[in-house]
């Protein structure tokens with residue numbers, strides 16, 4: 100059952116299946132493994148599982164390159180396994196949301212294999228274009244435009260058979276579907292309805308703001324050779340999202356939808372999530388994930404991030420979507436490094452306290468919080484020292500492109516260490532037995548050696564653990580209308596160390612205060628509301644009479 104607005108009081112847990120739990124000893128996580136951990140997720144208190152792709156796939160981008168949307172990859176199990184997982188999750192009151200990757204398919208999808216034939220009726224299901232004016236097809240530099248791909252030097256791949264190029268803005272293994280073609284759209288909606296009929300409760304929509312391409316690609320004319328790599332938010336996005344909503348019954352069945360929208364702003368998010376537009380329920384913004392790199396650089400061009408910049412960005416989204424739309428709240432996913440290493444302090448001394456402070460701040464903002472597997476007990480980045488230890492197509496492509504651009508090895512490896520997606524893809528550390536209880540076989544990827552001390556079993560047994568802290572935060576969201584609906588107000592906006600804000604609803608105010616530093620810091624009481632009589636909801640101590648905050652100390656108080 101999905102009552103109206105149910106997703107506004109939900110907490111979502113993201114499972115990256117290949118690294119969650121292996122059940123058959125092949126070293127790769129699978130669906131029966133997830134099933135075996137449902138009680139752990141129910142005890143944590145989460146309401147929804149967002150399952151990263153388990154569909155049939157050549158695994159070039161670890162499942163974000165799909166070759167059959169209506170079958171499960173044997174790596175992860177069978178359709179019977181996913182039906183059982185949906186049933187068993189529902190039995191525990193947990194909903195299941197699938198990852199919908201329909202901006203592109205795998206180059207091994209039957210649709211694309213047909214489309215390679217210029218005479219086929221599916222030729223127009225993808226973007227095929229001739230070599231640029233005056234160039235010899237297939238020669239370097241003959242690509243229709245200079246557009247780079249996210250994980251490869253060019254967004255265009257030459258196909259000998261037809262002498263044309265196809266567009267793949269992520270990689271040659273991920274050709275972009277042509278959403279201008281109504282047959283493509285209706286094939287996608289049909290597939291979505293098929294999954295809804297199997298009992299899924301909604302979709303996380305991969306790079307959904309890329310499905311409408313700019314005029315430069317859809318006008319039918321030659322591609323401008325200088326076409327930029329940012330092909331997001333094309334002119335028909337709202338039309339396509341509203342059509343999808345109607346055709347699949349996303350609102351009609353109160354289905355959960357979150358659109359992953361690289362490059363989205365508050366304005367584009369309001370358009371996509373305003374209830375009156377019947378498009379999406381919420382979106383993932385990337386803005387707060389792109390503050391710790393140089394302004395004109397990419398994620399690899401590291402830069403320090405002053406706390407006020409981070410605080411104000413989240414506040415900007417709180418204010419922007421206060422009256423229209425709905426925020427998603429996240430620090431982690433399978434594409435981001437582990438937040439306790441990125442914005443906290445993953446030293447043995449402060450890992451737990453800083454993970455708790457990060458969780459407290461995020462979960463007390465207004466919106467739907469997302470917990471990425473392992474975040475709930477403070478998993479950290481993986482210390483790697485050579486490119487041979489990296490697995491992700493994005494990391495490996497970056498290394499080669501940066502080498503070609505003349506960057507030195509140490510700089511490249513430092514960027515990878517801090518920002519690679521591999522950091523998030525190490526197997527979940529369940530306990531301190533062999534392979535952290537993840538597999539009885541050889542793990543597909545490197546386990547973080549700190550699993551001996553950083554593991555779920557130890558955390559579940561410890562009332563002062565990060566896990567126990569997440570349980571309290573999740574329980575508070577379920578019990579408190581102020582946490583769900585209260586108006587957000589940022590305090591001490593320019594304080595370089597203290598993160599403070601209030602949430603207010605019908606005369607009840609919750610105050611959050613956190614010391615985002617590994618040093619003691621004065622508590623600027625004159626910048627805060629009256630603390631006398633405040634009740635401690637979550638944290639170590641009420642702050643009445645306190646003048647100094649301990650490193651990474653965080654508190655949630657209900658004001659008198």
Ligand code: TEU
Pocket residue numbers: 160163164200249269305306359361398433434493520
């Ligand atoms: O990610 C979209 C996206 O923009 C990512 O490329 C992100 O910006 C980058 O990974 C940051 O380092 C989605 C999926 O979450 C990602 O795993 C896929 O690789 C990508 O789309 C293509 O499907």
